[in-house]
Amino acid sequence: MPELPEVEVVKMSLEPRLLGERFRSVSVHAPALREPLDRPALTALQGAKVEALRRRSKYLLVDLDVEKTLAVHLGMSGRFTVVEPSEPRAKHEHLAFGLGDGSRLRLVDPRRFGQALVLPTRGIESDRHFAHLGPEPLGADFSGAVLAHKAEGRRGPIKTFLMDARVVVGVGNIYASEALFRAGVSPKRSVARVSRATWDRVAEAVRETLAQAIHEGGTTLNDFTDGEGNAGYFQVSLAVYGREGEACGRCDDRVRRLVQANRSSYYCSGCQR
DNA sequence: CGGTGGACCTGCTGGC
DNA sequence: TGCCAGCAGGTCCACC
Numbered sequence: 001m002p003e004l005p006e007v008e009v010v011k012m013s014l015e016p017r018l019l020g021e022r023f024r025s026v027s028v029h030a031p032a033l034r035e036p037l038d039r040p041a042l043t044a045l046q047g048a049k050v051e052a053l054r055r056r057s058k059y060l061l062v063d064l065d066v067e068k069t070l071a072v073h074l075g076m077s078g079r080f081t082v083v084e085p086s087e088p089r090a091k092h093e094h095l096a097f098g099l100g101d102g103s104r105l106r107l108v109d110p111r112r113f114g115q116a117l118v119l120p121t122r123g124i125e126s127d128r129h130f131a132h133l134g135p136e137p138l139g140a141d142f143s144g145a146v147l148a149h150k151a152e153g154r155r156g157p158i159k160t161f162l163m164d165a166r167v168v169v170g171v172g173n174i175y176a177s178e179a180l181f182r183a184g185v186s187p188k189r190s191v192a193r194v195s196r197a198t199w200d201r202v203a204e205a206v207r208e209t210l211a212q213a214i215h216e217g218g219t220t221l222n223d224f225t226d227g228e229g230n231a232g233y234f235q236v237s238l239a240v241y242g243r244e245g246e247a248c249g250r251c252d253d254r255v256r257r258l259v260q261a262n263r264s265s266y267y268c269s270g271c272q273r
Numbered sequence: 274c275g276g277t278g279g280a281c282c283t284g285c286t287g288g289c
Numbered sequence: 290t291g292c293c294a295g296c297a298g299g300t301c302c303a304c305c
């Protein structure tokens with residue numbers, strides 16, 4: 001489900017709802033997501049007040065007034081939403097925080113690839129989950145020059161390269177295909193054969209694709225929603241992802257699918273070289 | 274050393 | 290209708 005745009009959309013939608021709220025209660029229902037949940041650390045957040053919401057990579061960061069940050073990763077199937085008090089516990093509701101009016105902030109994640117970590121707010125960047133991460137694609141530290149530099153001495157296809165969080169964070173399987181279509185670059189192209197000017201085009205395409213997806217509320221393929229349960233609509237704007245066999249909107253070719261590093265890539269061989 | 278394949282999990286869809 | 294294979298938005302790690 002969630003790549004950078006989806007996490008950003010969840011963050012923005014939860015912000016007005018959570019800022020200044022206190023966690024009146026904490027319920028931990030699952031022993032583990034990707035990692036075992038730290039039940040004592042999570043339950044110790046009872047009474048803490050939300051001071052800020054941030055995003056780093058695909059992690060949603062909830063800064064609390066006890067010098068702790070709740071870091072939530074949605075994995076493939078996670079949903080982090082506020083629901084009414086009357087809403088019954090969902091089948092895969094692994095974690096929930098009671099709020100002042102009786103509603104609750106809950107993490108539902110059927111596949112359990114997500115994470116919920118309690119980390120010290122100060123120095124969170126040096127935590128093992130964050131230390132290796134590359135630049136934010138929508139930040140000032142990301143550019144064609146950075147991509148060109150990181151590609152030096154590397155081999156392999158550009159699509160896999162863009163999905164490497166050490167290179168740039170937040171670009172997952174959907175937006176890697178979409179950005180490469182926008183840039184007119186084949187997902188099969190070796191990073192060793194990309195010119196400096198093309199790296200600039202790729203960096204720009206990544207930025208534009210992600211920014212547009214955020215603007216359109218993220219991509220809802222199956223069940224993604226923001227923090228209030230609203231679906232996104234970028235799926236309507238997808239040019240190639242999930243469109244194998246359909247006509248390319250830009251030339252007379254048809255969209256093809258191939259598998260790279262065990263993931264489906266979608267592209268148009270007519271306009272992507 | 275870097276890149277790929279498999280593993281982790283549940284649920285849905287399509288073919289027989 | 291049932292069963293099974295294949296696939297799904299992420300990430301880590303063993304193995305070439």
